Amino acid sequence: ELKVEQNPLFLSMQEGKNYTIYCNYSTTSDRLYWYRQDPGKSLESLFVLLSNGAVKQEGRLMASLDTKARLSTLHITAAVHDLSATYFCAVDGGSNYKLTFGKGTLLTVNP
Amino acid sequence: DVKVTQSSRYLVKRTGEKVFLECVQDMDHENMFWYRQDPGLGLRLIYFSYDVKMKEKGDIPEGYSVSREKKERFSLILESASTNQTSMYLCASSPMDRVGYTFGSGTRLTVV
Numbered sequence: 001e002l003k004v005e006q007n008p009l010f011l012s013m014q015e016g017k018n019y020t021i022y023c024n025y026s027t028t029s030d031r032l033y034w035y036r037q038d039p040g041k042s043l044e045s046l047f048v049l050l051s052n053g054a055v056k057q058e059g060r061l062m063a064s065l066d067t068k069a070r071l072s073t074l075h076i077t078a079a080v081h082d083l084s085a086t087y088f089c090a091v092d093g094g095s096n097y098k099l100t101f102g103k104g105t106l107l108t109v110n111p
Numbered sequence: 112d113v114k115v116t117q118s119s120r121y122l123v124k125r126t127g128e129k130v131f132l133e134c135v136q137d138m139d140h141e142n143m144f145w146y147r148q149d150p151g152l153g154l155r156l157i158y159f160s161y162d163v164k165m166k167e168k169g170d171i172p173e174g175y176s177v178s179r180e181k182k183e184r185f186s187l188i189l190e191s192a193s194t195n196q197t198s199m200y201l202c203a204s205s206p207m208d209r210v211g212y213t214f215g216s217g218t219r220l221t222v223v
Contacts, residue, residue, distance in 0.1 A: 031209065031210075033211075033212065035214075040219075041216070041217070042201060042214045042215060042216045042217045043201065043203075043214040044214075045211065045212070045213065045214075048210060048211050050210065088153075088154070090154075090212075092209055098156055098159070098169065099144070099156070099203075099212055100156075101153050101154040102153070103153045104153060
C-alpha cells in the first residue's frame with residue numbers, strides 16, 4: 001500500500017525567509033502533485049511532476065521530484081503572508097487510479 | 112475555464128436520511144473521484160469511476176454508494192446518513208492519462 005509522508009506538518013515562518021517542505025512516498029511512482037488549500041476552500045493545483053528530475057517553478061514556489069529517492073520537495077523562497085495555507089503532496093499510485101495524499105503542511109507566514 | 116462543479120456548498124441533513132451529493136465536470140474527463148477530508152485524517156478516497164457505469168471502491172466505501180450514468184456526472188450517495196459522515200466532501204476528475212486532477216469546491220456536510 002502506497003504511503004505518503006509529509007514533513008513538517010506545521011511550519012511557522014517569518015516573511016522573507018526560505019524553507020522546504022518534504023514529501024516522501026513508499027512505492028514506485030513517477031507522478032506527483034502539489035496542491036494548496038486555503039481554509040474552508042478546495043484544492044488548488046500548484047504543480048504536476050511527471051518524471052525523475054522534474055523541476056517546476058511558479059513565483060516563490062519551486063517543486064522537484066527525485067523518483068529514485070521517492071522524494072519531492074516544495075521550496076519556498078522569500079516567503080510572504082499570502083503564501084499562508086495548507087500544502088498537500090499527492091502521489092499517483094499507477095494503474096489503480098488512486099491518488100494518495102500526504103497529511104498536509106500548515107504554513108503560516110508571519111510579518 | 113475548466114470546472115468541476117459540486118451542487119451544494121453546505122448541507123445539513125438528519126440521521127437516517129438518504130443524501131445525494133452531485134458532481135459535474137465539463138472537461139470530458141474519463142476518471143472521477145470522491146474524497147472526504149477530515150481534520151487529522153487528511154483526504155481519503157471513497158469511490159472512483161474510470162468510465163460511465165463503472166465504479167471502484169476506494170479506501171473507505173462503507174456507508175456510501177455512487178452512480179455514474181453520464182460521463183460528466185458522478186453522484187455520491189449516503190444510503191442512511193450518520194453523524195460520523197459529517198465531513199468535507201471533495202469531487203475530482205482527471206483525464207485518462209491522469210495528468211492532473213481537478214477538484215471541485217467541496218461540499219461541507221453536517222449530519223445531525
